[in-house]
Amino acid sequence: MKNINYESRYSYHKTVNNYSWPILLDLHLHTTKSDGNLTPSQLIKLVDKTDLKVISITDHDNINGLIEAEKEVNARKNLTLINGIELSTKYNDKEIHLLGYFIDIKSKKLKNKIKEIKEGRIEFSKKIISFLEKKKIFLSWEKIFTKTSGIVGRPHIAKSMIEKKYVSSMNEAFEKYLNDEKIINMKKFSMDTYEAIDLIQSAGGISSIAHPKSIIDFNSELKGFVNSGLSGIEVYAEKYQPKTQNSFIELCKKYNLIPTGGTDYHANMNDNEMIPGMNGPPYETFEMLKDRAKSIHKKNIGQKI
Numbered sequence: 001m002k003n004i005n006y007e008s009r010y011s012y013h014k015t016v017n018n019y020s021w022p023i024l025l026d027l028h029l030h031t032t033k034s035d036g037n038l039t040p041s042q043l044i045k046l047v048d049k050t051d052l053k054v055i056s057i058t059d060h061d062n063i064n065g066l067i068e069a070e071k072e073v074n075a076r077k078n079l080t081l082i083n084g085i086e087l088s089t090k091y092n093d094k095e096i097h098l099l100g101y102f103i104d105i106k107s108k109k110l111k112n113k114i115k116e117i118k119e120g121r122i123e124f125s126k127k128i129i130s131f132l133e134k135k136k137i138f139l140s141w142e143k144i145f146t147k148t149s150g151i152v153g154r155p156h157i158a159k160s161m162i163e164k165k166y167v168s169s170m171n172e173a174f175e176k177y178l179n180d181e182k183i184i185n186m187k188k189f190s191m192d193t194y195e196a197i198d199l200i201q202s203a204g205g206i207s208s209i210a211h212p213k214s215i216i217d218f219n220s221e222l223k224g225f226v227n228s229g230l231s232g233i234e235v236y237a238e239k240y241q242p243k244t245q246n247s248f249i250e251l252c253k254k255y256n257l258i259p260t261g262g263t264d265y266h267a268n269m270n271d272n273e274m275i276p277g278m279n280g281p282p283y284e285t286f287e288m289l290k291d292r293a294k295s296i297h298k299k300n301i302g303q304k305i
């Protein structure tokens with residue numbers, strides 16, 4: 001199992017966290033509303049078994065799980081849900097994922113953009129299926145699509161490749177095929193990172209860059225994002241080791257950003273997958289995020305907090 005980045009969430013080691021704080025926050029979770037395998041309700045039932053006090057569901061390019069999640073969370077005393085989203089964006093040819101927190105799920109601007117992205121994803125997934133056919137991999141787009149909740153992505157295609165035994169793992173599907181430069185270039189991003197930061201802001205939220213280590217030359221792009229309103233960086237991401245975390249902490253200090261984090265849980269059910277509560281920032285991060293939202297939006301924060 002070579003070529004797997006040790007700090008990637010797909011890495012084959014179990015993460016060992018040596019944090020000095022109890023993990024009470026997990027600000028990066030996926031459900032069946034994007035490419036996760038648990039429904040929002042199932043995810044929250046799993047969270048019940050952890051010490052988590054604050055979670056954010058951050059499905060890719062959609063907010064469809066948040067109402068169901070809110071109902072579940074409201075039935076509990078000791079759990080808070082931050083309305084989240086993870087937007088796929090592009091800047092200088094780099095794919096950058098932007099996490100949004102405290103967003104107003106009724107925002108018209110956000111809803112319209114999400115619709116546009118959804119259509120772009122459908123088109124992209126169809127192009128990938130045709131590309132794979134040239135490599136003698138035959139998958140049915142319709143079958144893949146019916147297993148999604150309308151938000152189709154490369155992980156759905158990877159799962160189908162595993163089912164049909166073209167590959168044996170998600171990692172292999174990505175390393176061998178789906179991270180192919182030709183595929184990446186087919187992706188029609190409807191948003192650049194600046195527009196996404198603006199979109200989150202206009203929906204009353206604040207934003208943080210997800211898993212920044214995967215962004216080449218991140219440091220040189222960061223200043224521009226900060227100037228346009230970025231609030232945080234995901235420091236406690238994937239299986240980042242202390243050295244990596246510290247380098248991002250330094251950037252947070254330099255630009256007055258909030259270090260966020262979470263497991264990026266998808267319920268892939270691999271032995272090496274971090275489960276909710278295994279990674280996350282200190283509890284004070286929650287207070288810092290609320291304070292930042294208040295200072296940007298005053299009383300008009302997208303989600304009542």
Ligand SMILES: [Zn+2]
Pocket residue numbers: 028030086210264
């Ligand atoms: Zn994610």
